[in-house]
Amino acid sequence: MIRFEQVTKTYPGGFSALKNLNFSIDTGEMVFLAGHSGAGKSTVLKLICGIEKPTSGNVWLNTQSLGKLTDNQLSYMRQHIGIVFQDHKILFDRNVLQNVLLPLLIIGFDKKEAEKRALAAIEKVGLYGKEKMMPVSLSGGEQQRLCIARAVVHRPGLLIADEPSANLDRAYALDIMELFKSFHQVGVTVVISAHDETLMADYGHRILRLQEGQLKG
Ligand code: ADP
Numbered sequence: 001m002i003r004f005e006q007v008t009k010t011y012p013g014g015f016s017a018l019k020n021l022n023f024s025i026d027t028g029e030m031v032f033l034a035g036h037s038g039a040g041k042s043t044v045l046k047l048i049c050g051i052e053k054p055t056s057g058n059v060w061l062n063t064q065s066l067g068k069l070t071d072n073q074l075s076y077m078r079q080h081i082g083i084v085f086q087d088h089k090i091l092f093d094r095n096v097l098q099n100v101l102l103p104l105l106i107i108g109f110d111k112k113e114a115e116k117r118a119l120a121a122i123e124k125v126g127l128y129g130k131e132k133m134m135p136v137s138l139s140g141g142e143q144q145r146l147c148i149a150r151a152v153v154h155r156p157g158l159l160i161a162d163e164p165s166a167n168l169d170r171a172y173a174l175d176i177m178e179l180f181k182s183f184h185q186v187g188v189t190v191v192i193s194a195h196d197e198t199l200m201a202d203y204g205h206r207i208l209r210l211q212e213g214q215l216k217g
Pocket of ligand 1: 011036
């Protein structure tokens with residue numbers, strides 16, 4: 001489903017965040033991306049969803065080389081990806097339900113169908129009964145669940161999460177990992193980055209380890 005072919009990413013200013021990276025991820029796989037802060041994990045995830053473009057090499061998603069897509073094609077492609085990034089972008093002036101509804105309304109869903117799906121996503125992430133609450137009254141772990149509900153509400157085939165458990169206590173972090181696992185179990189391809197490898201150890205999934213922009217081991 002995802003293939004990196006000799007991918008180098010050099011940011012303006014000349015810093016090479018990724019150097020000749022090669023790997024692939026199959027449809028339905030759950031893969032962890034590990035590595036120290038600054039190793040290039042976020043850059044890999046941004047390249048997968050076309051937020052950044054490679055300086056050289058190709059990033060393939062299914063049969064498409066992302067570097068060749070127009071902005072419109074990239075936005076269409078992103079409608080099939082669920083993205084949980086670190087800067088949440090939760091809308092704090094809207095309640096939980098309104099936050100989860102928004103992506104569906106943007107892609108033109110009928111309000112009633114959107115609401116049905118949003119409530120199902122809210123229930124799935126364990127926030128049932130909190131749909132009228134404002135995000136500020138949710139705990140950190142619940143806010144992360146809200147982000148996940150919003151990322152999966154359009155039922156993407158690919159779910160990407162950048163350090164989803166970074167600011168959570170270990171128990172909450174493990175809960176969040178279980179939630180991602182449950183999406184993997186119903187066939188979603190899942191790619192999660194984390195700098196704490198102990199969170200990944202028990203799952204038996206493949207771990208891609210990045211060090212200074214290259215895969216090690
Ligand atoms: P990680 O997610 O593993 O912490 P990143 O992919 O965020 O790593 O960053 C890898 C390297 O690229 C870091 O040294 C970072 O400072 C640099 N970098 C990331 N984004 C940018 C950017 N937009 N402009 C310049 N340098 C960047």
